Amino acid sequence: MPHAEAADGARIAYQTGGAGPPLLLLTGQANNHHWWDGVRADFETAYRTVSLDYRGTGDSDKPDIPYSTLGFAEDAVAVLDELGIEQAAVYGTSMGGRVAQWLAARFPDRVHTLVLGCTSPGGRHAVERGAEVRRSLAQPDPAAARQALLELMYTREFLASSAGPFNTLGDASMPAYAKRRHLYASNRHDAWDVLADITVPTLIVHGTEDLFNPAANAPLLAERIPGARLRWIPGARHAYFDEFRSIASPLVREFLDANRP
Template identity: 60%
Template sequence: MIQYSQTTVTDDHTRLAVQLRGHGPALLLLPGQANDHHWWDRVRNDFAGDFTTVTFDYRGTGDSEESAEYSTRLFAEDALAVMDSLAIENFHVYGTSMGGRTAQWVAVFAPDRVKRLVLGCTTPGGRHAVERSDEIRHLLAGHDREAALEEEMYTPTWRAAHPGPYKTLGDPTMSARARHGHLAASNNHDAWDRLPEVTAPTLVLHGTDDRFAPVVNAQIIADRIPDARVHTFDGARHGYFDECRDEASGMVMEFLTV
């Protein structure tokens, strides 16, 4: 199993930290909002035995530089720049949360390059999406944001057995400006009009008790992408890919290796 890192410089001269692990066909893993590649730490090796897993730190996170602007479209362009810099022409994509929003654009922008697409705990954005409630927004804006994040990512039973620390609660090194930029990028996402252009076979995954991105969005996305199929994890919250790791990773592996 290889492990390799490099820096990719985008067309606007932003330096992005890139990480590879594994061997085999390429699998691009895209993390959630305000998170770097460590989002995938617990599950990455589930794939690295059969795939060359590729991650990068979004602008403003990890070891990547900050940016004057942030958007899911720009993150998708960064993802393609990363794959270009690695001379990887064709690849699978697995994106969760804001990474799922970014993955939608990657599949739209490069239909001839994306072989299979997995969208987890995400939404199409815009007026067709069912967004989180005001209650959840207030919790995330409160004084105990980290506790609220833990509560919405994982069930109490799972957290009792897996006390953390968790790598899915946001990059603590981010500046306030970058964090605000990521929030705006996620909030402004709207790929609805372009989703029918996705040609890659698509699997949509979601936890039934997700209050960050309500589970109804899974079917909304699947109905918009030709021939997409949906699987939900009963009782799981936003971090289904972590809490339901055995089932979720196994399902993704099966889908990617058909």
Template identity: 55%
Template sequence: MVVTAEYHQSARTPDGARLSVQVRGSGPVLLLLSGQANSHHWWDRARADFAHDHTTVTFDYRGTGGSSSGVERYATELFARDALTVMDSLFIDRFSVYGTSMGGRVAQWLAVLAPQRVDMLVLGCTTPGGEHALHSDVAVRRRLMAPDARPYLLSLMYTRQWIATHAGPYHVLGDPTMTTTDRQAHLRASSTHDAWDVLPSIEASTLILHGTDDALIPSRNAQLLERRIPRGRVVLFEGARHAYFDEFRPSAADVVLEALGTRSS
């Protein structure tokens, strides 16, 4: 399927949730999965790096953007099943997946649940979850629980030099339209993710990306994923923090496009 025009639509899950879907670009299909408590706007800047070579598909997780909420418990596996619903609604059978942060956790389940549909997997700034994962420092987590943690979260996403020359808006700090209930449900979904036991069953060639200075999700998780996924390969971005895909573009996008075999000349 090749899509040349940008358009939006809705998809319905088997349990009745409404998912807001966005499609842009043309070429082989690339599904982009956002981070925790973020809508498709997470990809607003980086998406342009792929839309020339790919039909890019995003959707708003339950409780974010234009999607509905209402389930008692969210989970990364549930979000992966939602992603399959989205692709079914677009009549897309095969596609590649690029998930960052919690989106990388969702992408792991997607590759496990539908191995025959995922051509290539890209996991960015993410973790296998569970007891084997390497978590952020206790001091980091404590500061993120403060009443106004937004400036600190921004410093975890980008380097000081980049922040000084880029005034925003920043689309990786959480969807401001979310309810507190949905935000907490996203946090639980992300923090309870555990794909350790199923990672060896991933069949897709897997590119694993991480910034070396990521204090939110330590970069050593990339090596853990590489050792668990049979066809995994790690690329690190020196000096990058959590939002490497934004600050370090287009170099980060070039690595992905080269792995996908679709980089423009």
């Protein structure tokens, strides 16, 4: 597995596939690049996909130091530098969308098109998940907590008809301290003040039934980022890109294709 070296010396594993203009794919909290396994082929017919394992996950280093979404964005820039990519389209979902916000705002010359999926601005302006959702995820029974997470990610109809694999439930190989570091980084995210600085074409995508990252966050992003477009995936929960792949991938591809450099 190839690695890039971050500014602090941490080794960040990355993966590439396909051919064409580069498309950086950013995963959710406490997940590695396998988050994208079910859908990246939808983009590799026209784009060179680039993904990475955040520090603390997969084949990347796992230093026991504070993490942040801005820091993850800086690690992503290190990957782009290692690959000699000056500018890329960026598609981030969940916490990856938070990382993508920093990329577009703080490194505007590295991003030409932005897609933010099932994410939020963070901070006091964000709509937080409800208490019932938080309780369901904090159940002491691991099997019950996993089932609760599955039902936040996917509809019950989909779960009844699919045997998986479900690649959005977290990197099981992560040490406990790294999971805590990821949770803290995501919870501390607040890009509200810099969202207005994003000037690249931006698409916001969100499932209408998302309770994990409440759907009310999507219009907040769309209103805050100049010229952003908002598209809903009816009936979808958090993992809209996976369960509703046949709708979401063409939607994102159309936007990316229309904004190719």
